[in-house]
Amino acid sequence: MGALNQLVIGASIGAVLLLAALGLTFTFGQMGVINMAHGEFIMAGAYTAYVLQPLAGGQAVLAALPVAFVVAGLLGLVLERVLIRRFYGRPLDTLLLTFGVSLILQQLARDIFGAPNVQVRAPGWLTGGVDLGGLRIPYNRIFILVLAVGCVVGISWYLARLKQGRRMRAVMQNRQLAAVSGVATERVDQLTFFVGSGLAGLAGVALTLIGPVGPTLGSAYIVDAFLVVVAGGLGQLRGAVIAAFTLGVLNSFVEFWTANGASFAKVVVFAVVIGFLQVRPQGMFVLRSRALS
Template sequence: MGALANQLPIGLSIAAVLLLIALGLTFTFGQMGVINMAHGEFIMAGAYTAYLLQGLTSQSFLVALPVAFAVAGVMGLLLEWSLVRRFYGRPLDTLLLTWGVSLVLQQLARDVFGAPNVQVTAPGWLVGGIDVLGVRLPYNRVFIIVLAVVCVVGVWLYLTRLPAGRRMRAVVQDRELAAYSGIATGRVDRFTFLLGSGLAGVAGVALTLVGPVGPSLGTFYIVDAFLVVVAGGLGQLRGAVLAALALGFLNSYLEFWTDASLAKVLVFVAIIAFLQVRPQGMFVLKGRALV
């Protein structure tokens, strides 16, 4: 029972990382129908940003969070402006296009940083842990969970309290009607890409606390992130939160009872079975229709 209880913070931290990655995909995929396979490389960019900044100051890890957001966000903005905007409405083409971009970015990372993985040293205040009711809570995993909560609250406030967020919600719900209402949908798309890519960069910084950094870092998480988006419902923040929690705990406990490879297979089977019952995900975007 003690070992099972200790899987709880592991499952929560996995869910937190998946949620940070999936937040951006929730809106780029849900709003624009873009299957962005290069999203994983924005995670990698955030992780390498933390690697480059480590040791510069005593708070270099905290500094890496906004810097990684900016770096990955600008990369996403450039990708949308230069390539993706020419392929809206063609999801298969965007999949192939962004997959090619991801391969180019991975090779670029190998050329710049080398093929071997590198390690980011965690700050001293994230080393160790605390025991709560017999459960060991590592500080690094607690930090990842808190970071995910802060990002979710920030995105929620942005969507519900700021005019730019309401414009994004309008485009997600009905792009044509939003355009007829005077909303510059192209500008909203670009900022959505920037926001989603920036959150992937933040996720990359968080991942440096649980493992090494390498050119293929993003590929290990991108499929699970898309599963979170699809299972939660396109463009649904609460769905992404619940789906990330479900996948995080499933991954954690299935790996504990079996092994990593079999756990992945069982998670895929569970998601496929769920989508047979709820093909539109946990939550469906509400709209108006004449009956």
């Protein structure tokens, strides 16, 4: 029973990780941009729900989903247009650049909303949970899981069926070839950044269901989200899904098995990722390429 319980907790950690990492895997995978401000886009999504609360009341979370997607997406688009555009080909420099942006956004949030955490009320229909033979699964965890699955389904549909999605895959697989085939790579980059950052906004809304909202909300998740991307493989949807749930479940089981486990869980997860990279240095799934590096 205990193990099953940990599995549920793990799946729910995995769902949060997946939501946080989904956008990253595309901005990192397609553009080679390490966006440290992604965590602050998550925070922006969470605060969007908070701002909508007076208007939408108990349904703020639902109302916030589309709004947060657009808010975070636009933030990402501005960041891409104003700064990141100058940095393609310098991935390590974008990391420091976007870290600077994330510091500014954090302080901005502190100045606008105040340093103390704020609370977003969950809708009434999300309180409580289902009982499965002594195992209790809270509705809000189910909601996050459904949201994560919905995002994955939406993105795979986008990538497979829409022409924008196909162009995105083309640029990800071979930028030069896509460019000479008439794909406007700059436009694709902008759209990718918008969608990737928008997904961070959704993740932020989901996080309001499991805890308070504060200026450093996003930075708590960003490191783990990057680990998911590295383990899953750049730009790989399947990889991100498997890696997120594996790391989530691993995390919850280590916490369960070891005394004082929370402090060891991250170390174990880190060691497992390093170990995994010994077998598959480029992550779970890799775009096949004849290029040397």
